[in-house]
Amino acid sequence: MTKTTNGKLLSNVPFSKLTLSALNPRQSVDPSEIELLAQSIKACGLIQNLVGFAEGDSIGIVAGGRRLRALQILLESKDILPNYSVAVRMAASEQEALQWANAENTARKDLNPAQEIKAYRTMAEAGHTPDSIAIAFAQTVRHVKGRLRLAGLAQCILDALEAGKITLDIAAAYTVSSEQEKQAEVFGRLNERWGGDQPHTIKRNLMEEVGEGNDRRAVFVGREAYEAAGGAIREDLFGEEVYYLDSNLLEQLATDMLEEARQKLLAQGWKWATASIELPDHTELRGLKRLYAEDVRLSEEQEERREVLIDAENEGRATAEELEELKGLSELQFHANQKSVAGVFVGIGYHGDLRAEKGYVAAEDQDAAIAAGVLKGSQIITGTSQEPESKEYSQALMDDLSAIRTGALQAALLNEAELAKDIAIFSMITKSYEGDLPCKIQSGTWRNEAEDHGQNLPEELTLANETSLYGEDVATQFAAFRLKSEQEKSTLLTQSVARSFAARIALVSGHVPFVELVADSVNLDARKTWTPNNTFFKRLKSGQLDEVKSYIDGKPVGPEFANMKKGDKVACLHGLFNNEADRNGLSSEAKGRIANWVPECLKTQYQAPDILEEEIQKLAA
Secondary structure, X not given: OEEEEOOEEEEEEEHHHEEEOOOOOOOOOOHHHHHHHHHHHHHHOOOOOEEEEEEOOEEEEXXXXXXHHHHHHHHHOOOOOOOOEEEEEEOOOHHHHHHHHHHHHHHOOOOOHHHHHHHHHHHHHOOOOHXXXXXXXXXXHHHHHHHHHHOOOOHHHHHHXXXXXXXXXXXXXXXXXXXXXXXXXXXXXXXXXXXXXXXXXXXXXXXXXXXXOOOHHHHHHOHHHHHHOOOOEEEOOOOOOEEEOOHHHHHHHHHHHHHHHHHHHHHOOOOEEEEOOOOOOHHHHOOOEEOOOEOOOOOHHHHHHHHHHHHHHHOOOOOHHHHHHHHHHHOOEOXXXXXXXXXXXXXXXXXXXXXXXXXXXXXXXXXXXXXXXOOOHHHOOOOOOOOXXXXXXXXXXXXXXXXXXXHHHHHHHOOOHHHHHHHXXXXXXXXXXXXXXXXXXXXXXXXXXXXXXXXXXXXXXXXOOOOOOOOXXXXXXXXXXXXXOHHHHHHHHHHHHHHHEOOOOXXXXXXXXXXXHHHHHOOOOHHHOEOOOHHHHHOOOHHHHHHHHHHHHOOOOOHHHHOOOHHHHHHHHHHHHHOHHHHOOOOHHHHHHHHHOOOHHHOOOOOOOOOOHHHHHHHHO
């Protein structure tokens, strides 16, 4: 039986007469997709016809090869019979069949994700399970469940997705919150603003009062203990990121664990111990003096026990308790007379570990420490610390700022071929301590990236080179290298020197003169590769945030900002530095100060040598 549709012949052909034509563009397909399609046809029937033309006694299918293969699976499983009727649109010639095949396969387009989400949601609301939806649409159950998670998004986000204004990744970032009102508020605030299309920015704005899985409090407490205490967890769309929704509970659990650690230390004989999430910074330690653990002479019995434990460890049969016992017998230890006049600060380390900073003597206990023979009189701090006047930031933040400064200086060196060549030659002919000549000329790269700190480095500085050469490979590679042009060699040298250069910031010894001379030569500006963001501002103290705002305003910070919660201050400064719209209404001077602000430690501190230019010329000669 045939009928005419739009001037084309549509025939009902027994499945047994159909074959896959060599003209079909899709000769290779994914078997798992065909299995899913077969289940879909079994559940819903063959909705779309095939396209073919007569090839001898059979009909060659030029478009619909996946459907043909799916029907073959159903035939093998006896879900259809050989005479199963299949609708086929018949081409009049081989040329026409080829045109149809290419047109269908070229024009075929998957559903827009937003349309797909709506379709799945409609079926789910009608009572269909993810499994049945997956069969109907020839998709995996995981795929369907992921799309159904997106079905809970605010309508404005789904509309933007359907219109192609945002990507699926951006839409998925909003699923960390189930509150559509909050989703819509954040979307309205971030959409089409600078940085507002970054998934991590969206998630932070939605979950700013919530602990992330890598929050050191969360790492310290552990998910199991948090959930056992009744804490709720939310995972992102794909379960790759975890959020602890009860920040107060997380804080309380961490505080309780720190208090338990504090009590154990007091039981060990320390005069005092304090516990808090944050360990004290340098300024809070001024006025205190530090004692250090010493070698402890073991008794004959203890020494014998230590040897037994070492043998057990080497043979891999030591228990956890025995390893802890060995650690106690092997480490330097504080004597009882030291503990009687000193204390411990207990807190959470940068990576979520328990940290105990031991051996601090308060000013009022220093006389007793001298009398006990654990502190010399000349070591007492009177008025000011013998350490640097002020450690502006934590050591962890200083390490990241060092990486930021290194990356900025490396990026500047990429454009200074002559300077790079001079550095390379000078470094190879000059013997010096590493700190005075901070270059790794052979190979290797100083850390030049600070994660999530808003850095944007050239690709040449971030590509990992894991090539290792041995034996004949070295000679082969060198022979190939010599064939490069002089321009190529110069570029490679410049890039290598740039990657090898460090601009680390030392708390005690300060900036390195050699680095500062190079920084001055290239007019180093860290803001060319780095913009302060949430990650940076969150690691400052509230008073330091006030100083940044005061610098922007050009006057002392007002009470409106000074009385904000720290989180609100961070959000305000992040917006001023990263969002053009947040700077509306500011004077051009204030905008200029925002564009130029960097921490003092990132600024170049070069001082010309105290010799005349003529004397430098003589040295050069």
